[in-house]
Amino acid sequence: QKEVEQDPGPLSVPEGAIVSLNCTYSNSAFQYFMWYRQYSRKGPELLMYTYSSGNKEDGRFTAQVDKSSKYISLFIRDSQPSDSATYLCAMSVVRLQGAQKLVFGQGTRLTINP
Amino acid sequence: EAGVAQSPRYKIIEKRQSVAFWCNPISGHATLYWYQQILGQGPKLLIQFQNNGVVDDSQLPKDRFSAERLKGVDSTLKIQPAKLEDSAVYLCASSLVPTDNEQFFGPGTRLTVL
Numbered sequence: 001q002k003e004v005e006q007d008p009g010p011l012s013v014p015e016g017a018i019v020s021l022n023c024t025y026s027n028s029a030f031q032y033f034m035w036y037r038q039y040s041r042k043g044p045e046l047l048m049y050t051y052s053s054g055n056k057e058d059g060r061f062t063a064q065v066d067k068s069s070k071y072i073s074l075f076i077r078d079s080q081p082s083d084s085a086t087y088l089c090a091m092s093v094v095r096l097q098g099a100q101k102l103v104f105g106q107g108t109r110l111t112i113n114p
Numbered sequence: 115e116a117g118v119a120q121s122p123r124y125k126i127i128e129k130r131q132s133v134a135f136w137c138n139p140i141s142g143h144a145t146l147y148w149y150q151q152i153l154g155q156g157p158k159l160l161i162q163f164q165n166n167g168v169v170d171d172s173q174l175p176k177d178r179f180s181a182e183r184l185k186g187v188d189s190t191l192k193i194q195p196a197k198l199e200d201s202a203v204y205l206c207a208s209s210l211v212p213t214d215n216e217q218f219f220g221p222g223t224r225l226t227v228l
Contacts, residue, residue, distance in 0.1 A: 008154065032215055043118070043205050043219030044157065088156050092215070099145070099169045099212040104156030 003027045006105030019076040023089035023105045030091040033065050035074045038086045079112045118220035120206050126226045132194040135223045139208030148191050149205040196227045
C-alpha cells in the first residue's frame with residue numbers, strides 16, 4: 001500500500017465550477033499537509049499547507065484536513081482556465097536533524113474548460 | 115529573486131550511457147533536494163543535502179546514481195550507466211532551512227533513455 005493515494009483523474013470541469021481534489025494517507029506520523037500545483041513542463045509550486053485538522057482558506061482555495069480519517073482535500077471555487085494543471089498532495093514528517101521529508105501523491109490532472 | 119536553475123532542460127541518451135544534471139538553488143538556501151518524477155506519478159525524493167552534507171539518500175539507487183554538492187551551493191546528479199526505467203523528469207528543489215514547509219522547485223530535466 002502506498003503511503004499517499006491520490007486519484008490521478010483526469011478531471012475536466014466547466015469554468016466557474018467548484019472542484020474537489022482528494023488524497024488519503026496511511027502514515028499517522030505525517031504532520032504537515034500540502035498542496036502543490038504543477039503546470040505542464042514546470043516544477044511544482046506550493047499552493048497551501050496546513051498542520052492541523054480543519055479548514056484553511058486562501059482566496060478561491062480551501063484546504064481541508066481530517067486526521068481521524070487520514071483524508072485531505074483541496075477545494076477550488078469559481079474555477080478558471082488558468083487553474084488547469086496537475087495538483088499534487090504532499091505530506092511530511094519532521095525527522096531527526098529537523099529535516100522534512102515530503103511524500104507526494106500521484107497528482108490529479110485538472111482541466112477547466114472555458 | 116531568481117528561482118532554482120537546472121540544466122540541461124532535455125537530454126536523450128542510449129541505455130548504458132552516462133548523464134549528469136546540474137542544479138543551482140536559490141541563493142542562501144541551505145537545503146537542496148533531488149527528486150525523480152516518472153510520467154504520471156508524483157515526485158519521489160532521491161537525495162537531500164543540508165549545506166554540503168547528505169541528510170537522506172535512502173531512495174537513491176547507489177549502484178548507478180551519485181550526487182554531490184560541493185561548497186554547499188550547486189549540485190550535480192549523475193547516472194552511470196543509465197537504464198530504460200530511468201526515463202523521467204529530474205527535479206531539483208531548495209529550501210531556506212530543512213524544516214521549511216515550502217520547497218522551491220526548478221523546471222526539471224527531462225531524461226529519455228532509449
